[in-house]
Amino acid sequence: ATPAATMVGTSIGAKNGVLFKGGDVLERAKDVDTVVFDKTGTLTTGEMELTDVVPLDGARTATDGGNGTATDGGTQTVSSGTEPATDEIDEETVLCAAASAESGSEHPLAQAIVEGAEERGIALANPTEFENVPGHGVRATVDGDEVLVGNRKLIRDNDIDPAPAEDELERLESEGKTAMLVARGGSLLGLVADADTVKESAKEAVGALHDRNLAVQMITGDNERTAGAVAEAVGIDPANVRAEVLPEDKADAVEEIQSSGSRAMMVGDGVNDAPALATAYVGTAIGSGTDVAIEAADVTLMRDDPLDVVKAIRISDGTLQKIK
Numbered sequence: 001a002t003p004a005a006t007m008v009g010t011s012i013g014a015k016n017g018v019l020f021k022g023g024d025v026l027e028r029a030k031d032v033d034t035v036v037f038d039k040t041g042t043l044t045t046g047e048m049e050l051t052d053v054v055p056l057d058g059a060r061t062a063t064d065g066g067n068g069t070a071t072d073g074g075t076q077t078v079s080s081g082t083e084p085a086t087d088e089i090d091e092e093t094v095l096c097a098a099a100s101a102e103s104g105s106e107h108p109l110a111q112a113i114v115e116g117a118e119e120r121g122i123a124l125a126n127p128t129e130f131e132n133v134p135g136h137g138v139r140a141t142v143d144g145d146e147v148l149v150g151n152r153k154l155i156r157d158n159d160i161d162p163a164p165a166e167d168e169l170e171r172l173e174s175e176g177k178t179a180m181l182v183a184r185g186g187s188l189l190g191l192v193a194d195a196d197t198v199k200e201s202a203k204e205a206v207g208a209l210h211d212r213n214l215a216v217q218m219i220t221g222d223n224e225r226t227a228g229a230v231a232e233a234v235g236i237d238p239a240n241v242r243a244e245v246l247p248e249d250k251a252d253a254v255e256e257i258q259s260s261g262s263r264a265m266m267v268g269d270g271v272n273d274a275p276a277l278a279t280a281y282v283g284t285a286i287g288s289g290t291d292v293a294i295e296a297a298d299v300t301l302m303r304d305d306p307l308d309v310v311k312a313i314r315i316s317d318g319t320l321q322k323i324k
Protein backbone atom coordinates (compact mmCIF):
# COMPACT_ATOMS: atom_id res chain seq x y z
CA ALA A 1 0.00 0.00 0.00
CA THR A 2 1.04 3.57 -0.52
CA PRO A 3 2.05 5.57 2.56
CA ALA A 4 -1.16 7.53 2.08
CA ALA A 5 -3.31 4.39 2.12
CA THR A 6 -1.52 3.22 5.26
CA MET A 7 -2.22 6.54 6.90
CA VAL A 8 -5.88 6.35 6.00
CA GLY A 9 -6.20 2.79 7.26
CA THR A 10 -4.40 3.58 10.48
CA SER A 11 -6.59 6.57 11.09
CA ILE A 12 -9.86 4.73 10.32
CA GLY A 13 -8.64 2.04 12.68
CA ALA A 14 -7.87 4.50 15.45
CA LYS A 15 -11.28 6.11 15.14
CA ASN A 16 -12.85 2.65 15.45
CA GLY A 17 -10.71 1.59 18.37
CA VAL A 18 -8.70 -0.76 16.14
CA LEU A 19 -5.00 -0.07 16.69
CA PHE A 20 -2.53 -1.54 14.20
CA LYS A 21 1.11 -1.77 15.26
CA GLY A 22 2.52 -0.47 12.04
CA GLY A 23 1.81 -0.49 8.33
CA ASP A 24 2.88 -4.08 7.69
CA VAL A 25 0.27 -5.39 10.14
CA LEU A 26 -2.37 -3.30 8.46
CA GLU A 27 -1.29 -4.98 5.21
CA ARG A 28 -1.22 -8.51 6.60
CA ALA A 29 -4.64 -8.60 8.26
CA LYS A 30 -6.49 -8.92 4.95
CA ASP A 31 -4.57 -12.13 4.10
CA VAL A 32 -5.78 -13.99 7.16
CA ASP A 33 -7.75 -17.15 6.27
CA THR A 34 -8.40 -18.48 9.76
CA VAL A 35 -9.50 -16.70 12.91
CA VAL A 36 -8.75 -18.45 16.18
CA PHE A 37 -10.60 -17.18 19.23
CA ASP A 38 -9.74 -17.70 22.85
CA LYS A 39 -12.97 -18.47 24.73
CA THR A 40 -12.91 -16.85 28.14
CA GLY A 41 -12.82 -13.07 28.08
CA THR A 42 -12.76 -13.02 24.28
CA LEU A 43 -15.98 -14.70 23.09
CA THR A 44 -17.42 -14.48 26.60
CA THR A 45 -17.38 -11.54 28.97
CA GLY A 46 -15.16 -13.40 31.40
CA GLU A 47 -17.30 -12.10 34.22
CA MET A 48 -17.83 -15.35 36.00
CA GLU A 49 -20.58 -16.01 38.45
CA LEU A 50 -21.00 -18.87 40.85
CA THR A 51 -24.14 -20.75 39.75
CA ASP A 52 -24.08 -24.18 41.41
CA VAL A 53 -22.90 -25.84 44.56
CA VAL A 54 -23.40 -29.58 44.59
CA PRO A 55 -22.53 -31.71 47.60
CA LEU A 56 -21.59 -35.27 46.79
CA ASP A 57 -22.44 -38.14 49.01
CA GLY A 58 -23.77 -41.65 48.72
CA ALA A 59 -27.36 -40.76 49.49
CA ARG A 60 -27.51 -37.90 47.10
CA THR A 61 -25.86 -39.48 44.10
CA ALA A 62 -28.02 -42.57 44.52
CA THR A 63 -31.35 -40.79 44.83
CA ASP A 64 -30.87 -37.66 42.81
CA GLY A 65 -30.76 -38.19 39.08
CA GLY A 66 -29.32 -34.75 38.49
CA ASN A 67 -32.50 -32.75 38.87
CA GLY A 68 -32.92 -29.93 41.29
CA THR A 69 -29.30 -29.74 42.27
CA ALA A 70 -28.64 -26.34 40.75
CA THR A 71 -29.06 -24.45 43.95
CA ASP A 72 -27.63 -21.01 43.79
CA GLY A 73 -29.48 -19.84 46.84
CA GLY A 74 -27.46 -22.01 49.11
CA THR A 75 -30.50 -22.59 51.27
CA GLN A 76 -31.42 -26.06 50.14
CA THR A 77 -30.34 -28.84 52.41
CA VAL A 78 -29.48 -32.32 51.36
CA SER A 79 -32.26 -34.76 52.14
CA SER A 80 -31.13 -37.07 54.85
CA GLY A 81 -32.24 -40.26 53.13
CA THR A 82 -30.98 -43.31 54.92
CA GLU A 83 -27.46 -42.08 55.47
CA PRO A 84 -26.33 -41.24 58.97
CA ALA A 85 -26.18 -37.50 59.55
CA THR A 86 -22.41 -37.51 59.98
CA ASP A 87 -21.98 -38.61 56.37
CA GLU A 88 -23.98 -35.72 55.02
CA ILE A 89 -22.10 -33.06 53.18
CA ASP A 90 -24.02 -29.84 52.80
CA GLU A 91 -23.60 -27.04 50.33
CA GLU A 92 -22.08 -24.74 52.86
CA THR A 93 -19.32 -27.26 53.58
CA VAL A 94 -18.50 -27.58 49.89
CA LEU A 95 -18.60 -23.86 49.20
CA CYS A 96 -16.69 -22.93 52.34
CA ALA A 97 -13.85 -25.33 51.51
CA ALA A 98 -13.75 -24.23 47.86
CA ALA A 99 -13.88 -20.50 48.56
CA SER A 100 -11.35 -20.67 51.39
CA ALA A 101 -8.90 -22.49 49.13
CA GLU A 102 -9.55 -20.10 46.24
CA SER A 103 -9.16 -16.97 48.35
CA GLY A 104 -5.48 -16.93 47.42
CA SER A 105 -6.11 -17.09 43.68
CA GLU A 106 -6.68 -14.24 41.26
CA HIS A 107 -8.19 -16.46 38.58
CA PRO A 108 -11.66 -15.25 37.48
CA LEU A 109 -13.03 -18.70 38.33
CA ALA A 110 -11.66 -18.34 41.86
CA GLN A 111 -12.93 -14.82 42.35
CA ALA A 112 -16.46 -15.87 41.39
CA ILE A 113 -16.36 -18.66 43.96
CA VAL A 114 -15.13 -16.34 46.71
CA GLU A 115 -17.71 -13.69 45.86
CA GLY A 116 -20.46 -16.32 45.73
CA ALA A 117 -19.52 -17.49 49.21
CA GLU A 118 -19.43 -13.95 50.54
CA GLU A 119 -22.86 -13.22 49.07
CA ARG A 120 -24.19 -16.28 50.85
CA GLY A 121 -22.73 -15.06 54.13
CA ILE A 122 -20.26 -17.91 54.46
CA ALA A 123 -17.26 -17.15 56.66
CA LEU A 124 -14.03 -18.21 54.97
CA ALA A 125 -10.93 -19.64 56.55
CA ASN A 126 -7.50 -18.32 55.59
CA PRO A 127 -5.46 -21.02 53.88
CA THR A 128 -2.12 -21.60 55.58
CA GLU A 129 -0.63 -22.91 52.35
CA PHE A 130 -1.59 -22.15 48.80
CA GLU A 131 -0.49 -23.40 45.41
CA ASN A 132 -1.78 -22.40 42.04
CA VAL A 133 -1.70 -25.29 39.54
CA PRO A 134 -1.95 -23.50 36.16
CA GLY A 135 -4.60 -24.89 33.84
CA HIS A 136 -5.81 -27.28 36.54
CA GLY A 137 -6.84 -25.50 39.72
CA VAL A 138 -5.57 -24.81 43.20
CA ARG A 139 -4.29 -26.70 46.20
CA ALA A 140 -4.47 -25.15 49.66
CA THR A 141 -4.29 -26.11 53.29
CA VAL A 142 -7.47 -25.04 55.06
CA ASP A 143 -7.98 -25.74 58.77
CA GLY A 144 -5.21 -28.33 58.56
CA ASP A 145 -6.75 -30.22 55.63
CA GLU A 146 -5.55 -30.27 52.08
CA VAL A 147 -8.24 -28.83 49.83
CA LEU A 148 -8.20 -29.19 46.05
CA VAL A 149 -10.41 -27.23 43.67
CA GLY A 150 -10.11 -27.84 39.98
CA ASN A 151 -10.69 -30.10 37.03
CA ARG A 152 -10.64 -33.90 36.68
CA LYS A 153 -6.93 -33.89 35.95
CA LEU A 154 -6.09 -32.05 39.18
CA ILE A 155 -8.12 -34.54 41.19
CA ARG A 156 -6.68 -37.57 39.38
CA ASP A 157 -3.12 -36.26 39.73
CA ASN A 158 -3.75 -36.25 43.48
CA ASP A 159 -4.83 -39.88 43.49
CA ILE A 160 -8.52 -39.18 43.97
CA ASP A 161 -11.04 -40.81 41.65
CA PRO A 162 -13.30 -38.17 40.04
CA ALA A 163 -15.75 -40.82 38.78
CA PRO A 164 -18.44 -40.34 41.48
CA ALA A 165 -18.84 -36.75 40.28
CA GLU A 166 -18.93 -37.55 36.57
CA ASP A 167 -22.71 -37.32 36.07
CA GLU A 168 -22.91 -33.97 37.80
CA LEU A 169 -19.82 -32.71 35.95
CA GLU A 170 -21.33 -33.61 32.60
CA ARG A 171 -24.68 -32.09 33.45
CA LEU A 172 -23.09 -28.75 34.40
CA GLU A 173 -20.66 -28.76 31.48
CA SER A 174 -23.37 -29.39 28.93
CA GLU A 175 -24.96 -26.17 30.20
CA GLY A 176 -21.75 -24.39 29.20
CA LYS A 177 -20.66 -23.95 32.81
CA THR A 178 -17.17 -24.53 34.14
CA ALA A 179 -17.62 -27.19 36.80
CA MET A 180 -14.89 -27.74 39.36
CA LEU A 181 -14.37 -30.61 41.73
CA VAL A 182 -13.80 -29.91 45.40
CA ALA A 183 -11.86 -32.41 47.51
CA ARG A 184 -10.77 -32.23 51.14
CA GLY A 185 -8.45 -34.52 53.02
CA GLY A 186 -8.19 -36.94 50.11
CA SER A 187 -11.86 -37.38 49.27
CA LEU A 188 -14.39 -35.64 47.10
CA LEU A 189 -16.75 -33.20 48.81
CA GLY A 190 -18.67 -32.03 45.79
CA LEU A 191 -18.66 -29.59 42.93
CA VAL A 192 -18.98 -25.91 42.30
CA ALA A 193 -19.74 -24.35 38.93
CA ASP A 194 -19.19 -20.91 37.46
CA ALA A 195 -20.92 -19.54 34.41
CA ASP A 196 -19.77 -16.92 32.03
CA THR A 197 -21.87 -14.93 29.56
CA VAL A 198 -21.34 -15.11 25.82
CA LYS A 199 -20.72 -11.60 24.47
CA GLU A 200 -23.70 -10.13 22.70
CA SER A 201 -21.99 -9.69 19.34
CA ALA A 202 -19.95 -12.92 19.36
CA LYS A 203 -22.36 -14.86 17.17
CA GLU A 204 -22.70 -12.04 14.68
CA ALA A 205 -18.92 -11.72 14.47
CA VAL A 206 -18.45 -15.44 13.81
CA GLY A 207 -21.21 -15.28 11.18
CA ALA A 208 -19.58 -12.31 9.45
CA LEU A 209 -16.22 -14.12 9.36
CA HIS A 210 -17.88 -17.22 7.90
CA ASP A 211 -19.56 -15.00 5.31
CA ARG A 212 -16.09 -13.90 4.28
CA ASN A 213 -15.13 -17.57 3.90
CA LEU A 214 -12.76 -17.52 6.84
CA ALA A 215 -12.37 -20.60 8.99
CA VAL A 216 -13.22 -19.91 12.63
CA GLN A 217 -11.70 -21.89 15.48
CA MET A 218 -11.65 -21.74 19.26
CA ILE A 219 -8.87 -22.57 21.73
CA THR A 220 -9.51 -22.87 25.44
CA GLY A 221 -8.16 -24.35 28.62
CA ASP A 222 -11.69 -25.25 29.58
CA ASN A 223 -13.04 -28.75 29.05
CA GLU A 224 -14.46 -30.08 25.81
CA ARG A 225 -18.14 -30.11 26.80
CA THR A 226 -18.20 -26.56 28.20
CA ALA A 227 -16.24 -25.34 25.19
CA GLY A 228 -18.62 -27.15 22.85
CA ALA A 229 -21.66 -25.50 24.43
CA VAL A 230 -20.11 -22.05 23.98
CA ALA A 231 -19.01 -22.88 20.43
CA GLU A 232 -22.53 -23.90 19.55
CA ALA A 233 -23.91 -20.69 21.04
CA VAL A 234 -21.69 -18.56 18.79
CA GLY A 235 -21.82 -20.70 15.66
CA ILE A 236 -18.37 -22.30 15.71
CA ASP A 237 -18.22 -25.88 14.43
CA PRO A 238 -17.44 -28.21 17.39
CA ALA A 239 -14.85 -29.86 15.13
CA ASN A 240 -12.97 -26.55 15.19
CA VAL A 241 -12.69 -26.42 18.97
CA ARG A 242 -9.46 -27.27 20.80
CA ALA A 243 -10.26 -27.73 24.47
CA GLU A 244 -8.14 -28.43 27.55
CA VAL A 245 -5.20 -26.69 25.98
CA LEU A 246 -2.71 -25.79 28.69
CA PRO A 247 -1.58 -22.15 28.81
CA GLU A 248 1.90 -23.08 27.59
CA ASP A 249 0.46 -25.11 24.70
CA LYS A 250 -1.72 -22.42 23.14
CA ALA A 251 1.13 -21.16 20.95
CA ASP A 252 1.84 -24.71 19.74
CA ALA A 253 -1.82 -25.08 18.80
CA VAL A 254 -1.59 -21.93 16.67
CA GLU A 255 1.62 -23.19 15.11
CA GLU A 256 -0.08 -26.45 14.27
CA ILE A 257 -2.97 -24.62 12.60
CA GLN A 258 -0.48 -22.60 10.57
CA SER A 259 1.73 -25.58 9.71
CA SER A 260 -0.65 -26.51 6.89
CA GLY A 261 -0.14 -23.09 5.35
CA SER A 262 -2.98 -21.25 7.06
CA ARG A 263 -2.52 -17.65 8.00
CA ALA A 264 -4.15 -17.33 11.37
CA MET A 265 -5.36 -14.38 13.32
CA MET A 266 -5.35 -15.28 17.01
CA VAL A 267 -7.71 -13.21 19.16
CA GLY A 268 -7.20 -13.29 22.91
CA ASP A 269 -7.27 -11.24 26.07
CA GLY A 270 -5.19 -12.97 28.69
CA VAL A 271 -1.61 -13.41 29.82
CA ASN A 272 -2.16 -17.03 28.77
CA ASP A 273 -2.71 -15.92 25.22
CA ALA A 274 0.43 -13.82 24.77
CA PRO A 275 2.68 -16.53 23.25
CA ALA A 276 -0.13 -17.58 20.90
CA LEU A 277 -0.67 -13.97 19.85
CA ALA A 278 3.03 -13.65 19.09
CA THR A 279 3.01 -16.90 17.07
CA ALA A 280 -0.01 -16.09 14.93
CA TYR A 281 0.33 -14.42 11.51
CA VAL A 282 -1.70 -11.64 13.13
CA GLY A 283 -2.07 -11.47 16.91
CA THR A 284 -5.05 -9.48 18.13
CA ALA A 285 -5.59 -8.43 21.73
CA ILE A 286 -9.15 -7.64 22.65
CA GLY A 287 -10.76 -5.27 25.09
CA SER A 288 -9.35 -4.40 28.43
CA GLY A 289 -6.97 -7.32 27.82
CA THR A 290 -3.91 -7.66 29.98
CA ASP A 291 -0.86 -5.54 29.14
CA VAL A 292 1.08 -8.70 28.37
CA ALA A 293 -1.45 -9.66 25.69
CA ILE A 294 -1.47 -6.16 24.24
CA GLU A 295 2.31 -6.13 24.14
CA ALA A 296 2.47 -9.43 22.29
CA ALA A 297 -0.24 -8.48 19.81
CA ASP A 298 -0.03 -6.83 16.39
CA VAL A 299 -3.51 -5.35 16.65
CA THR A 300 -5.35 -4.08 19.72
CA LEU A 301 -9.13 -3.84 19.75
CA MET A 302 -9.86 -1.13 22.30
CA ARG A 303 -13.47 -2.16 22.77
CA ASP A 304 -14.54 -5.50 24.06
CA ASP A 305 -16.43 -6.22 20.84
CA PRO A 306 -15.68 -9.33 18.73
CA LEU A 307 -17.20 -7.54 15.72
CA ASP A 308 -14.12 -5.35 15.69
CA VAL A 309 -12.19 -8.41 14.47
CA VAL A 310 -14.21 -8.14 11.26
CA LYS A 311 -13.55 -4.40 11.22
CA ALA A 312 -9.81 -4.93 11.48
CA ILE A 313 -9.88 -7.20 8.44
CA ARG A 314 -12.12 -4.83 6.52
CA ILE A 315 -9.89 -1.86 7.28
CA SER A 316 -6.98 -3.90 5.99
CA ASP A 317 -8.67 -4.86 2.73
CA GLY A 318 -9.99 -1.35 2.24
CA THR A 319 -13.69 -2.23 2.37
CA LEU A 320 -14.26 -0.27 5.56
CA GLN A 321 -13.60 3.27 4.53
CA LYS A 322 -16.02 5.30 6.52
CA ILE A 323 -14.84 6.85 9.69
CA LYS A 324 -17.44 6.18 12.34
Ligand code: ADP
Pocket residue numbers: 039040102105107109110134135136137138149150151178179180220221222223245246247270272
Ligand atom coordinates in the same frame (compact mmCIF):
# COMPACT_ATOMS: atom_id res chain seq x y z
P1 ADP B 1 -8.91 -20.53 30.24
O1 ADP B 1 -8.17 -20.88 29.00
O2 ADP B 1 -10.37 -20.77 30.08
O3 ADP B 1 -8.59 -19.16 30.77
P2 ADP B 1 -7.22 -21.87 32.29
O4 ADP B 1 -6.12 -22.40 31.45
O5 ADP B 1 -6.91 -20.74 33.20
O6 ADP B 1 -8.52 -21.60 31.38
O7 ADP B 1 -7.80 -23.06 33.18
C1 ADP B 1 -8.22 -24.25 32.58
C2 ADP B 1 -9.08 -25.04 33.53
O8 ADP B 1 -8.35 -25.33 34.73
C3 ADP B 1 -10.32 -24.32 33.99
O9 ADP B 1 -11.38 -24.50 33.09
C4 ADP B 1 -10.58 -24.99 35.33
O10 ADP B 1 -11.22 -26.22 35.15
C5 ADP B 1 -9.20 -25.25 35.86
N1 ADP B 1 -8.75 -24.14 36.71
C6 ADP B 1 -7.82 -23.19 36.40
N2 ADP B 1 -7.66 -22.34 37.44
C7 ADP B 1 -8.52 -22.71 38.40
C8 ADP B 1 -8.83 -22.24 39.72
N3 ADP B 1 -8.24 -21.18 40.29
N4 ADP B 1 -9.78 -22.92 40.40
C9 ADP B 1 -10.40 -23.99 39.89
N5 ADP B 1 -10.15 -24.49 38.67
C10 ADP B 1 -9.23 -23.87 37.94
Ligand code: MG
Pocket residue numbers: 038039040041042268269270
Ligand atom coordinates in the same frame (compact mmCIF):
# COMPACT_ATOMS: atom_id res chain seq x y z
MG1 MG C 1 -9.14 -15.51 27.99
